[in-house]
Amino acid sequence: MRIVRVIRHRLRSLLQRSRVDFDLQREFEVHLDQLVKERMADGMSKSEALLAARREFGSVSLAQEQCRDMRATNLIDDLMRDLVFAFRGLTKSPVFTLAVLLSLALGIGANAAIYSFMDAIMMRALPVPDPDSLVILNWRAKGWPDVMKQQHGDDNGHHDAEGVYVSGAFPYPFFASAGNQNELLSSIFAFASAGRPNLVIGNQAFLGIGEYVSGNYFSGLGTRPASGRLIDTEDDRPGASPVAVISYRLWQQRFDGASSAIGQTILVNRKPFIVGGVTAPGFYGVNPRDSPDIFLPLHLLPYVDPRVRHDAWFHDRNNYWIEMMGRLRSGTTLRQADVAMATRFHGFVSATADNDKERANLPKLWLQGGGSGLDALRRQYSKPLCVLLTMTGLILAIACSNIANLLLSRATGRRREIAIRLSLGAGRGRIIRQLLTESLLIAIVGGLLGVLVAALGIRLLKWLLTYGQEDFTLHAGIDGRILLFAIFLSMLAGILFGLTPAIQATRVDLAPALKESRVFGSRARRFGLSFGPTQMLVAGQIALSVLLVVAAALFVKTLSNLHSTSIGFNTEKLLVFNLNGKLAGYSDRRGTMFYENLRQRFASLPGVRGATMSDIPLVSGPEGGNSIIVPGMSAARNLSAKIAVIGPSFFETLQIPLLLGRSVGEQDTAEAPRVVVVNDVFATTFFPGRNAVGQHFQFEDKPPIDVQIVGVAKNTRYSSLKKETPPVAFIPWAQAPPGWLNGGMYYEMRTLGDPLALANTVRQAVHQASPLVPVADVATQMQYINSTIAPELTFADLSTGFGILALLIACVGLYGTMAYAVARRRNEIGVRIALGAQRRAVIWMVEREVLVLSSIGIAIGLGMAWQTARITASFLFGVQPNDISILALSAAILVLCALAAGYAPAWRASRIDPMQALRNE
């Protein structure tokens, strides 16, 4: 009870101060009036009585003050007063304050957004118990090791910066032997990507992400099922009854999280599986890049994919395809396990080498900490993210300089006031506290705004980073850590950039500061250019801005280079999607019929001008090549051509001009003579100076396939915007050799209106034709192409944004500094004008200072840009990182912006009325 009363009372004293003070006043009045009445009753006159009452009561104001002290809310009161004071001070220059707040918010927001991606991609631990004891098995070799006769898997294997070949793929027999009786690792489990299998649940077909896992995968990771049971060693053996584990997300999406899902049959590439269980929510396997929808036992690979022979995959010691992770026994170090496993692997591969050449370059095993899972994503994004984080860090630095600038100029402007307060006995600590309140107020408000910016920024970044990739899942978002990061950053900015000016401001020599005239300012600061901390900050800001502007210019130039490469066909209003008849059991002859029937159906849809198909999407697909034999050319030259399998009206629909001959069409059936259309590069490379139409050549195969060229098409980009057009042969779909259409068919539809508006119509048409065939990767041709240059697009967009941001923030700083300098020199400028200085000369005087400052900044910035050129080099296309024209352009932009920022204060200086300026004091 008492506590409640006390709190209520204190709150009242705190929140209703004027009310409480008023009450006190009234209370005293009652008392005093009473005293007066008593005295008058004793016979005093009214004025005598008043005096006597005052005497008897004592000092009213002292009593009032003591009563206030009793309320003991001083600390909070002071803080409130400081806050109000700071607020008032800041709203006095609202534009600058707002600009500083905004720049801080943008700086912190951008950093927090990028940081959340860094966190998600590079730092987050796998959501399993004790992730730190997990290890990943890898090997490295000098280039491709010859003992590796085959390798499968998308991410398995890459050349690192030094040209060393690094891979995580192992032969299955090594996994089988390594798992037995390991004294250092408590378990070793394996997995392999199952790609994007066709899943059928109920009567819905769709492509999911699949993962084959060994029987001890889930127990090794230590994860528990959300429902049912997970795959165990009993499920993972040849001939076991097919059991699959589905992800929590799939369970929610397709089964509404019902427990009846367990035991249901689903189709994986048309093979029935029983749903055994559901993974824990948040579990995404071991690769932060993709979240498998379905986990299948490793040994059921041949069951799902009949092309896989059990012997070749599970007994061939030269076929590298499974990835492995393990868990350290407690007390074992990574180093110990590394040595032991390396020895084991060396013994294994030595026995698989047949000759000296193979023995010369054996892969060497090494262990890597696996706490945050596989690092494909980190490899892909760590460098871009570091560049982006550096950029946002620079922006934050520029923004913080603005805070420091604002506070410095305010503190300098208040030197006299502070000196007076110090001389009147104010404590230094108290004044520093007040100045700090101001900077922290900015920091906190800026930080809060920054969190908002970050939330928006994360969504924007997700969108930018996932350009056209539907299946890309990234676990980034605002969470406690990001909030902490933002708060930490803003507090750091506030204290770091607020404390120094505060301490400086209170360390004044009182006497001169007091004598200082309001008009002429400090004697220590001479007229004209002086290079104090403010100027240094501005020059620094400009230097950093130069860096960001140069980066932006480089990335934009890269993008425009990419976009201006001629693609060779019309990409407007072109819808592209993929479907695979094989997944529904249509193969070879029936498959080509299925594809062609669908194509005709698509072509007849309302709103469609034409429809064609090809086995790869142009400019954005994988490369498929074949060796060729051209009559009259030496076979020793290893001739080869890229291949595209195409449907009828391919050139017409894509609007690729035919230079010679005819297109391929419905007459080119499987029984008809084999024909191809080649591109111009093909014709000029292999038949220079001759008419290629009518010529024959052969695809190397067993036996070689002889084809006749019936047409030559204009060049188009083949697999990438960045690569020169290779020789390409276009093969009619009906004559494609068996197996060439395993990846399904891409359809290209030229539409009248928005291509994506037809997506559902297409899905329905396909569903009618076969409910088992899912439509995948529906997007416009431009989206397909843009997905191949996603990093460049992201960089161009973000760096342009960052560059403009940096410029704006730096200009705000420059503007503030100059405006402040002009205000301080008002009197001096007034005198100059009174003595006959031309207004233009005054403008020039101010702008000259701006020029000097920005030149210093630009010189430093260009120097830094030169030094850091090699970091950005790998992200550029068709432009050198120290391209003179880019550097010159950036410098020019900076100078213009600086002059523009300085013009307003300069103009104001030139308009100073000398009379007013001199009368000011």
Added chain:
Amino acid sequence: MPKPSDLLQGTLDLLILKTISREPLHGWGIAKRMQMLSGDVLSVGQGSLYPALHRLEQQGWISAEWKDSDLGRPAKVYSLTRAGRKQLERELNSWRRLSSAVHLLIENA
């Protein structure tokens, strides 16, 4: 900052608590009552009564309310809270111990 009064601080608190323990009183009444009961011996600078009242209120021993009063106008009337009553007991006890100790000391010295 000068001390509120020459009285021992605790003593003033005790006197106020004791004074309003019989009936709720306004500041004027408390001052009068204390003057009367102590036979003008303990003449408190009347203004310094109020900081003490506010402190006691702050600590939750007494509560205050604006009421019509015998002065013919509303006045802020102080009354003892339940916690205040207990506090008064405690203070009385310690006062008694102290005064008897002092008494003993003076008698036997």
